[in-house]
Amino acid sequence: MPFGFLKDISLKNDRLVVGLDIGTTKTCAVVGEIRPSGKIKTKGPFSEEISGRVLKGGFNSTGTKDRGFNIIGVGVADSKGIKKGVVTNIESAADSIKEAVQEAEKMAGVDIKAVQIGITGGHINCLLSQGVIAVKEKEIGRKEVDSVIDAARAVAIPFDRDILHVIPVGFAVNGQKGITDPRGMGGVRLETDVRIITAMAMSVQNLIKSCKKNGIDVVDVVFQPLASADAVLTHDEKDLGVAVIDIGGGTTDIALFQEGHICHSAVLDLGGNNFTNDIAIGMRIPTRHAEILKKTHGCSMISLINEDEEVETGRVDGKTGRRIPRRYLVEILQPRAEELFALIKEEITGKGFHKGLNSGIVLTGGAVLMEGMDVMAENILELPVRIGSPVGIGSVSDIIYDPAYATGVGLAFYGAEESLTERGFEGGNMFDGIKIKMKTLLGDALNLRSQ
Numbered sequence: 001m002p003f004g005f006l007k008d009i010s011l012k013n014d015r016l017v018v019g020l021d022i023g024t025t026k027t028c029a030v031v032g033e034i035r036p037s038g039k040i041k042t043k044g045p046f047s048e049e050i051s052g053r054v055l056k057g058g059f060n061s062t063g064t065k066d067r068g069f070n071i072i073g074v075g076v077a078d079s080k081g082i083k084k085g086v087v088t089n090i091e092s093a094a095d096s097i098k099e100a101v102q103e104a105e106k107m108a109g110v111d112i113k114a115v116q117i118g119i120t121g122g123h124i125n126c127l128l129s130q131g132v133i134a135v136k137e138k139e140i141g142r143k144e145v146d147s148v149i150d151a152a153r154a155v156a157i158p159f160d161r162d163i164l165h166v167i168p169v170g171f172a173v174n175g176q177k178g179i180t181d182p183r184g185m186g187g188v189r190l191e192t193d194v195r196i197i198t199a200m201a202m203s204v205q206n207l208i209k210s211c212k213k214n215g216i217d218v219v220d221v222v223f224q225p226l227a228s229a230d231a232v233l234t235h236d237e238k239d240l241g242v243a244v245i246d247i248g249g250g251t252t253d254i255a256l257f258q259e260g261h262i263c264h265s266a267v268l269d270l271g272g273n274n275f276t277n278d279i280a281i282g283m284r285i286p287t288r289h290a291e292i293l294k295k296t297h298g299c300s301m302i303s304l305i306n307e308d309e310e311v312e313t314g315r316v317d318g319k320t321g322r323r324i325p326r327r328y329l330v331e332i333l334q335p336r337a338e339e340l341f342a343l344i345k346e347e348i349t350g351k352g353f354h355k356g357l358n359s360g361i362v363l364t365g366g367a368v369l370m371e372g373m374d375v376m377a378e379n380i381l382e383l384p385v386r387i388g389s390p391v392g393i394g395s396v397s398d399i400i401y402d403p404a405y406a407t408g409v410g411l412a413f414y415g416a417e418e419s420l421t422e423r424g425f426e427g428g429n430m431f432d433g434i435k436i437k438m439k440t441l442l443g444d445a446l447n448l449r450s451q
């Protein structure tokens with residue numbers, strides 16, 4: 001039964017999936033509902049009523065179709081006890097989770113008992129492995145596919161790391177490579193190449209403990225860029241080759257997709273908070289004022305602003321703020337943006353991945369909202385760039401169409417994908433049905449550590 005675990009999520013409804021994005025700056029809980037009936041309109045924005053809730057559709061120029069999935073509740077809280085994607089104080093993180101979850105429960109009218117969480121940070125690793133088995137049956141079936149993936153995941157993983165995902169990127173039958181789904185084929189030898197994504201066990205445990213403090217179980221731990229990608233990418237983009245770059249508050253997560261699968265990932269310890277800190281230090285103003293100034297007047301390129309523009313730095317301790325040329329602000333922000341995109345370029349072009357990115361770059365995460373980020377990305381990375389926000393998903397709240405919510409929405413959608421793929425909605429691909437996820441965290445997270 002593919003979605004048996006959904007029953008745990010709500011006491012009232014077994015079609016619900018909850019994504020919990022415990023980010024550096026905000027914690028957000030997103031309650032998603034797999035739409036009960038068949039497909040609805042697939043063109044343009046829509047508005048419909050389900051269970052008394054008015055839902056709006058999120059469609060954009062990517063032409064993404066309806067995904068058969070609605071967001072029925074969102075809760076957001078400022079993150080505390082999280083630094084660069086890693087829990088630094090369990091009590092504080094638990095408080096932020098509680099606040100976000102309670103708000104989402106209220107909006108959706110459900111009790112949240114279990115969630116899918118995301119994880120990121122410099123501790124995440126991606127490695128390649130191979131598996132091979134002899135096929136005894138006439139035809140390769142699900143059992144053989146599972147066995148060959150198991151063989152591939154049996155590599156030595158250090159005891160202090162957990163496996164998050166084992167993603168098959170291709171199969172070979174009797175030595176013939178390039179097979180995307182071997183089920184139904186005859187052969188005596190089945191091979192697979194997989195990508196294994198691992199995380200520090202302690203980081204995984206601390207996130208789980210922060211949820212458990214509120215009586216919430218974790219059904220899955222998902223590498224965040226995989227979730228963001230699910231929310232903002234089209235199926236075609238993943239097939240043709242695309243990079244999703246999620247620039248959050250504390251980290252920048254990079255995930256590259258080719259032929260439908262992730263082929264490279266990296267996490268940089270740089271994000272929107274570095275821009276804020278630069279302003280605070282450069283202008284000698286409190287961080288909270290720097291944050292407002294960045295969000296209201298920030299820009300990553302001097303060439304995009306007018307010479308005579310002026311901005312107010314904001315009041316400090318009762319004193320009126322200073323008026324300064326906007327140029328001063330942008331002179332602080334531009335070098336940081338250049339540094340960030342140069343590091344991203346090193347990860348993509350420096351490692352030769354740019355050639356396969358036929359669909360270019362999709363920027364997401366809150367920090368990409370700053371003026372000029374997409375233009376600078378295009379100039380430095382020399383690839384087409386678009387800003388991605390969740391699409392093809394109905395929602396009771398417009399807030400989820402902001403790029404900062406890509407991970408939260410993606411986490412909810414990630415959990416629903418298998419069921420939706422079976423029903424023919426856009427979203428997953430053949431591999432989604434056989435991808436191995438960290439599903440059994442409820443009982444004992446450490447079970448998943450490699451043998």
Ligand SMILES: Nc1ncnc2c1ncn2[C@@H]1O[C@H](COP(=O)(O)OP(=O)(O)OP(=O)(O)O)[C@@H](O)[C@H]1O
Nearest residue numbers: 023024025026248249250251272273366367369370
């Ligand atoms: N309009 C804006 N202009 C500039 N920056 C913005 C804007 N809106 C949000 N940001 C920045 O985006 C960042 C937060 O993004 P996001 O919510 O995606 O991060 P997060 O998920 O909490 O963090 P992380 O993913 O790094 O753990 C903050 O640094 C914030 O200042």
Ligand SMILES: [Mg+2]
Nearest residue numbers: 023024248407
């Ligand atoms: Mg984030």
